[in-house]
Amino acid sequence: MKSQLLNKPSFNQSLRNSLTMAYRGVLKIRRTPEQLFDVTLQPIIFTLMFTYIFGGAISGNVQNYLPVIIPGILVQTVITTSIVTGVQLREDMDKGVFDRFKSLPIARIAPLAGALLADTIRYTIATVLTFTMGYIMGYRPEGGLGYVVLAGLLVIVCAWAISWIFAFFGVIARTASSVQGISMLVLFPLTFLSNAFVPAETLPNFLQWFVKINPISHLVTAVRELTNSGAIGWDLSASLIGAAIVVIIFAPLTVRAYMRRT
Amino acid sequence: MGNVNRMKNSLANSEWAIEARGLIKHFGDNRAVDGVDLNVRAGTIYGVLGPNGAGKTTTIRMLATLLRADAGSARIFGYDIVKDPHIVRQLIGVTGQYASVDESLSATENLIIFSRLLGLGRTEARNKAAELLEEFGLSEAAKRPLKNFSGGMRRRLDLAASLIAQPPLIFLDEPTTGLDPRTRNQMWDTIRRLVDTGSTVLLTTQYLQEVDELADRLAVIDHGRVVAEGTVDELKASVGTSSLHLNIQNPQEIIVAREIIEQILKVKTTVTQDIGKITAPMSNVDAVTDLLIALRQKGIQLDEFSVQKPTLDEVFLTITGENVPQDLKGSVQVEGERV
Numbered sequence: 001m002k003s004q005l006l007n008k009p010s011f012n013q014s015l016r017n018s019l020t021m022a023y024r025g026v027l028k029i030r031r032t033p034e035q036l037f038d039v040t041l042q043p044i045i046f047t048l049m050f051t052y053i054f055g056g057a058i059s060g061n062v063q064n065y066l067p068v069i070i071p072g073i074l075v076q077t078v079i080t081t082s083i084v085t086g087v088q089l090r091e092d093m094d095k096g097v098f099d100r101f102k103s104l105p106i107a108r109i110a111p112l113a114g115a116l117l118a119d120t121i122r123y124t125i126a127t128v129l130t131f132t133m134g135y136i137m138g139y140r141p142e143g144g145l146g147y148v149v150l151a152g153l154l155v156i157v158c159a160w161a162i163s164w165i166f167a168f169f170g171v172i173a174r175t176a177s178s179v180q181g182i183s184m185l186v187l188f189p190l191t192f193l194s195n196a197f198v199p200a201e202t203l204p205n206f207l208q209w210f211v212k213i214n215p216i217s218h219l220v221t222a223v224r225e226l227t228n229s230g231a232i233g234w235d236l237s238a239s240l241i242g243a244a245i246v247v248i249i250f251a252p253l254t255v256r257a258y259m260r261r262t
Numbered sequence: 263m264g265n266v267n268r269m270k271n272s273l274a275n276s277e278w279a280i281e282a283r284g285l286i287k288h289f290g291d292n293r294a295v296d297g298v299d300l301n302v303r304a305g306t307i308y309g310v311l312g313p314n315g316a317g318k319t320t321t322i323r324m325l326a327t328l329l330r331a332d333a334g335s336a337r338i339f340g341y342d343i344v345k346d347p348h349i350v351r352q353l354i355g356v357t358g359q360y361a362s363v364d365e366s367l368s369a370t371e372n373l374i375i376f377s378r379l380l381g382l383g384r385t386e387a388r389n390k391a392a393e394l395l396e397e398f399g400l401s402e403a404a405k406r407p408l409k410n411f412s413g414g415m416r417r418r419l420d421l422a423a424s425l426i427a428q429p430p431l432i433f434l435d436e437p438t439t440g441l442d443p444r445t446r447n448q449m450w451d452t453i454r455r456l457v458d459t460g461s462t463v464l465l466t467t468q469y470l471q472e473v474d475e476l477a478d479r480l481a482v483i484d485h486g487r488v489v490a491e492g493t494v495d496e497l498k499a500s501v502g503t504s505s506l507h508l509n510i511q512n513p514q515e516i517i518v519a520r521e522i523i524e525q526i527l528k529v530k531t532t533v534t535q536d537i538g539k540i541t542a543p544m545s546n547v548d549a550v551t552d553l554l555i556a557l558r559q560k561g562i563q564l565d566e567f568s569v570q571k572p573t574l575d576e577v578f579l580t581i582t583g584e585n586v587p588q589d590l591k592g593s594v595q596v597e598g599e600r601v
Contacts, residue, residue, distance in 0.1 A: 005341075005349045005352050005353075006348065006349070006352070007346060007348055007349060008348055009348065013381070016378075016381075017379055020375060020378040020379050021379075023375070023378070024364070024367070024375050027367055027371055027375075028364075028366050028367065031366050031367060031407065032366055095364075095365065096358055096360045096362035096363070097362050097363055097364045097365075098362075099328060099356070099358050099362045100356065100358070100362040100363070100376070100423065101379075102327070102328050103326050103327065103328055103351060103354065103355075103356040104351060104376070104379055104380065105348055105349075105351035105352040105380070106379050106380075110379070260330075
């Protein structure tokens with residue numbers, strides 16, 4: 001064990017601690033599989049609903065709408081799922097075990113990073129299910145399987161980055177339900193005022209302006225390009241840069257708020 | 263492990279495990295901790311006694327780096343809790359008032375995760391978990407989810423988790439509150455063993471009996487202040503000895519009974535009129551035999567007879583000159599022993 005007293009956790013230790021905390025998250029999911037209901041049901045129901053409701057109106061028929069809606073619904077579902085990260089973090093932090101984590105000589109970021117890392121399992125489930133539903137309904141992405149996987153990974157990475165925002169809400173909020181409330185308020189306009197469900201060109205000018213700068217639109221476009229034509233474009237870079245910026249801003253903010261909180 | 267022991271020894275040479283000066287913590291308008299000083303010598307058990315809401319937990323949380331003090335300073339084995347929190351965390355184990363373990367996981371999983379976080383390898387962590395579960399008599403329940411654990415099992419697991427790294431200083435926040443007498447005795451044994459291996463223990467409690475059993479020194483805390491400090495004997499001497507309480511069946515015989523008691527024990531008695539209870543301070547236990555014989559000879563029938571140690575109520579009354587505040591009273595256990 002420790003032979004000398006260290007003043008600060010090393011980077012290696014931080015990484016190890018985070019992975020252990022992620023392992024804890026995985027164990028928790030295994031113990032309470034019912035918390036996966038939302039990520040299993042939501043992709044199935046939303047994909048079915050939106051496709052059949054909007055398909056005829058927007059693209060003439062369901063078949064033509066699939067390449068538009070599947071990437072859109074994928075982004076919407078997975079990003080929405082990341083709200084749960086913040087909510088669960090809040091619930092978790094109210095439990096006594098977080099006192100112990102705080103009193104242990106571990107990296108301060110580990111309990112947060114670990115929880116967020118474990119939640120990528122949720123995003124993966126949502127991603128796989130959305131694509132599967134699409135496939136069952138007749139969606140055959142022309143980019144091929146490799147690009148579909150790449151698109152899935154992109155969405156998971158971005159959702160993980162965005163989950164830091166909700167983790168921040170989770171740390172500063174008083175109750176789990178208020179986290180849910182604030183997060184929905186932020187996310188609802190962001191996902192719907194994007195090109196996820198309808199082409200931006202059909203919107204009034206002032207909305208088009210917003211839709212075009214909305215980072216969600218860039219992510220949706222990047223996923224569409226990858227799955228539908230195997231193209232890697234500017235939107236992909238933009239999404240990754242955006243994700244990086246979110247993490248750079250919110251990870252330290254969240255950790256600091258977490259350390260302040262009593 | 264050798265390193266840990268060496269570390270423990272070298273730290274044991276530093277005289278003080280805890281030195282706290284003027285710790286203050288506000289919660290809104292409420293001064294939860296209002297200038298607490300503590301000096302805890304390494305290798306001893308130190309008790310912090312006080313009713314609910316006296317500021318015991320808040321003090322521990324500040325010393326354990328869980329809560330930032332508004333003012334004041336503290337050192338753990340010479341390391342400042344604000345400047346070197348990471349070092350301090352390597353020297354302490356904290357067992358909270360509410361078990362700080364993971365409800366959704368099993369006992370083994372809990373211990374493995376804490377071990378891994380403390381830098382043990384995969385196999386080491388597994389062995390350490392098994393070893394601790396064995397030591398705390400939890401092996402059989404190792405795989406069960408904690409939801410089905412009793413309060414006592416949870417506390418034991420909690421304490422086990424605090425001992426993984428064999429920290430030289432252990433904070434125990436009300437380790438026996440809510441435990442049945444048997445489990446409480448087990449917990450006491452465990453705490454004594456800890457000190458035998460060279461650890462220092464700071465424990466908070468509401469029970470005078472507990473500090474009596476365990477602690478070398480203690481501080482009495484009330485309204486966020488230390489109102490008394492010293493060895494257990496010093497405190498007990500200041501509070502006085504046990505007292506005798508007895509009810510007799512026939513209220514008309516109270517006067518006779520008082521005379522007999524005052525004659526034999528050579529003390530003044532008091533009577534609580536409405537319930538007809540006679541109370542007398544008692545220093546010489548042996549005299550009670552004479553008293554009982556005398557009462558029998560006079561044909562006085564007893565209804566109830568008890569010897570009571572000073573209660574926390576009385577300690578407070580003596581030290582602070584005021585009763586334990588009414589709103590806190592419900593939490594204070596009266597330690598009585600029926601004879």
